[in-house]
Amino acid sequence: MSAFALHPRLEADTAFVADWTLSRVLLMNDARYRWLILVPCRAGLVELYDLSADDRAELVEEIARAGRMLKALTGAAKINTGALGNMVPQLHVHVLARNPGDPAWPGPVWGHSPAEPYRDTDRDAFITQLVNAR
Amino acid sequence: MSAFALHPRLEADTAFVADWTLSRVLLMNDARYRWLILVPCRAGLVELYDLSADDRAELVEEIARAGRMLKALTGAAKINTGALGNMVPQLHVHVLARNPGDPAWPGPVWGHSPAEPYRDTDRDAFITQLVNAR
Numbered sequence: 001m002s003a004f005a006l007h008p009r010l011e012a013d014t015a016f017v018a019d020w021t022l023s024r025v026l027l028m029n030d031a032r033y034r035w036l037i038l039v040p041c042r043a044g045l046v047e048l049y050d051l052s053a054d055d056r057a058e059l060v061e062e063i064a065r066a067g068r069m070l071k072a073l074t075g076a077a078k079i080n081t082g083a084l085g086n087m088v089p090q091l092h093v094h095v096l097a098r099n100p101g102d103p104a105w106p107g108p109v110w111g112h113s114p115a116e117p118y119r120d121t122d123r124d125a126f127i128t129q130l131v132n133a134r
Numbered sequence: 135m136s137a138f139a140l141h142p143r144l145e146a147d148t149a150f151v152a153d154w155t156l157s158r159v160l161l162m163n164d165a166r167y168r169w170l171i172l173v174p175c176r177a178g179l180v181e182l183y184d185l186s187a188d189d190r191a192e193l194v195e196e197i198a199r200a201g202r203m204l205k206a207l208t209g210a211a212k213i214n215t216g217a218l219g220n221m222v223p224q225l226h227v228h229v230l231a232r233n234p235g236d237p238a239w240p241g242p243v244w245g246h247s248p249a250e251p252y253r254d255t256d257r258d259a260f261i262t263q264l265v266n267a268r
Contacts (some may be wrong), residue, residue: 047205047213049198060194064183071181078223079181082216086232086240089212098220106220111241 004041007090015113015123017130022058025066027127028096030115031105034074035096036066045091048083059093066095069133071129084110136173141224147249149257151264156192159200161261162230164249166237168208168260169230170200179225182217194228200229203267218244 006024014026014037022042028035040059045051051059053128067079076097098105104112118126139160148171156176161227162169174193179185185193201213210231217227232239238246252260 009236047201048194048215049202049205049213051198053195056194056198057191060182060190061187062184064190067181068183071183078218078220079183080213080218080220081182082218082242084214084216084242086212086214098218107140107245108216108218108242 002043004043006039007092009087009088010037010039010090010092015127017127020062020065022055023060023093025130027123027130028094028115028121030118031118031122032116033096033109034070034076035094035109036070037131038062038066038093038095040091046085046089047091050091063093063095069130070095071095073129073133075084080108082108082110085108136177138177140173141222143222144171144173144224144226149261154190154196154199157196157227158234159196159264161264162228162249163251163257163258165252165256166205166250167230167232167243168210169228169243170264172196172200172227172229174225176232180219180223181225184225197227197229203204203229203264207263207267211228214242216242216244 014028017025017027022040023038024041026037028037063081070079074097076099078098080098081095148162151159151161156174158175160171162171197215204210204213208231212232214232216231233250249256
């Protein structure tokens with residue numbers, strides 16, 4: 001069995017935030033949203049049902065943790081969570097903060113319009129907030 | 135604390151499939167997709183982190199079960215899972231089967247285009263398949 005390796009598309013589109021118990025936590029490089037991606041660090045996963053039940057229980061706690069963090073840091077009106085994988089098959093879960101008036105509201109952000117990359121200083125400042133959040 | 139009641143919009147857009155341990159399972163009335171919605175039967179929930187940890191562990195098992203069922207019944211290329219709630223605040227989780235060439239592929243189905251209702255006989259036949267799936 002091969003080792004876990006992050007899909008190149010996820011590598012290209014995100015910045016590293018942290019490794020949690022199960023998941024690598026990434027920040028999507030789109031300054032219009034506060035948008036995390038959780039990637040369970042197991043090789044060969046595509047669907048949520050590919051995880052063991054224990055890993056699934058851990059993942060849903062990490063999804064909840066990410067949502068609480070984003071809510072606390074941004075005061076967002078709504079958290080959106082999604083696991084699609086139509087373009088990048090490696091199992092990954094989007095958790096992001098939404099507000100009325102954001103570019104895709106009230107629709108989904110996926111496939112809506114091209115990302116607007118962060119300025120490095122803004123990205124690094126938000127990652128610092130995330131790393132320090134409890 | 136008020137009792138659980140299904141949001142009128144979910145009631146209007148779906149048909150009842152089953153009550154599982156935590157969630158009411160609904161079939162979205164859109165014949166273009168095989169599309170389930172899981173609604174945890176607890177009053178006052180909006181975000182995944184509003185659930186207790188025990189209920190969250192149950193919910194993620196029910197999400198996995200729904201995904202496996204859809205995969206087995208349809209042979210779909212991909213399962214999509216999402217909890218958005220930008221328009222209907224009551225916590226609900228979409229689990230649906232996707233295939234290259236479906237109307238929204240590879241984008242998300244949410245907000246893509248108006249639903250195309252099932253014929254009653256087709257809807258009832260698929261619900262029977264779901265109820266009998268193991």
